[in-house]
Amino acid sequence: MHWYSTMIAVLLVVGCRKGSSTDESVTRAQCVAVRDHVVELILGHYRTHGTETFDGLDRADTATMVGIPPGVTRDTFQPFLESEAGKPWLDNARARLVGGAAMTETVDKCVKRGKLANITCWMGAATMETFQRCPTP
Numbered sequence: 001m002h003w004y005s006t007m008i009a010v011l012l013v014v015g016c017r018k019g020s021s022t023d024e025s026v027t028r029a030q031c032v033a034v035r036d037h038v039v040e041l042i043l044g045h046y047r048t049h050g051t052e053t054f055d056g057l058d059r060a061d062t063a064t065m066v067g068i069p070p071g072v073t074r075d076t077f078q079p080f081l082e083s084e085a086g087k088p089w090l091d092n093a094r095a096r097l098v099g100g101a102a103m104t105e106t107v108d109k110c111v112k113r114g115k116l117a118n119i120t121c122w123m124g125a126a127t128m129e130t131f132q133r134c135p136t137p
Helices: 002-014 028-048 050-056 074-082 084-099 101-113 116-124 128-132
Strands: none
Touching (some): 028 050, 028 074, 028 101, 028 116, 028 128, 050 074, 074 084, 084 101
């Protein structure tokens, strides 16, 4: 999915920029919590930007398409995501995001370079836009 790929690229860049002056290191558990928070921010974007999400679906990837009923269109995708029927697709999307190589690399970079100030800002972000404004190590 195009939007997903863009967000992963942003997360990888986040691990490479300069930022916090705090020297306190962070734990893997804190970085995993950040990953999980970011995944929820991405899923929130999916839920509120249904047509954009639908346009970015890789229809050739069967894992992406599992759970989307036949007949769901660009115009009906957001209502689908908001319904009970959409929950399994969102759960599948969550699993794909968490299990993806890019998120694993991001957690590893966070553990190596992250500071407590980064964790505090990242966990306090309510949107991906806010997350992207956080200082980075």
